[in-house]
Amino acid sequence: MEHKESLPFYHRAAWKRVRAMALQRDNGMCQDCMDRFRAGYGIRPHRAQMVHHIIPVEERPDLALDLSNLRSLCNECHNREHPEKGRQARKDEPPATRQGMRVIKV
Numbered sequence: 001m002e003h004k005e006s007l008p009f010y011h012r013a014a015w016k017r018v019r020a021m022a023l024q025r026d027n028g029m030c031q032d033c034m035d036r037f038r039a040g041y042g043i044r045p046h047r048a049q050m051v052h053h054i055i056p057v058e059e060r061p062d063l064a065l066d067l068s069n070l071r072s073l074c075n076e077c078h079n080r081e082h083p084e085k086g087r088q089a090r091k092d093e094p095p096a097t098r099q100g101m102r103v104i105k106v
Contacts, residue, residue: 007057009057009064014065015064015065018065018067018070019051019070021067022051022067022070022071022072023048023051023072025067025072026048026071026072028047028048028072029045029046029047029048029072030045030046030047030048030072030073030074030077031048031071031072031073032071032073032074032077032080033045033046033074033077046074046076046077047074048072048073048074049073049074049075049078050072050073050074050075050078051070051071051072051073052070052071052072052073052078052081053069053070054069054070054071055069
């Protein structure tokens with residue numbers, strides 16, 4: 001398996017510190033899984049392995065260490081956020097919800 005080399009930013013102590021804070025804030029759980037679970041979709045939520053920038057660092061470097069711009073995700077949900085980097089979401093999966101908002105089919 002080939003791994004993409006990460007940016008130097010992700011090796012800095014400041015990022016590691018804020019990443020740990022995000023995981024602690026989210027109780028180590030994937031927030032997309034938790035949103036789907038609370039909305040009545042899916043099964044038990046997964047543990048988070050990644051911390052995702054809601055607004056990418058490339059677009060807003062000033063928000064790179066802003067806790068409110070971070071979201072703890074499992075690998076599967078993180079790949080949904082970045083289909084160019086991993087597997088795209090299946091068409092039969094319910095839509096992910098964001099920031100306390102739920103998507104309700106009528």
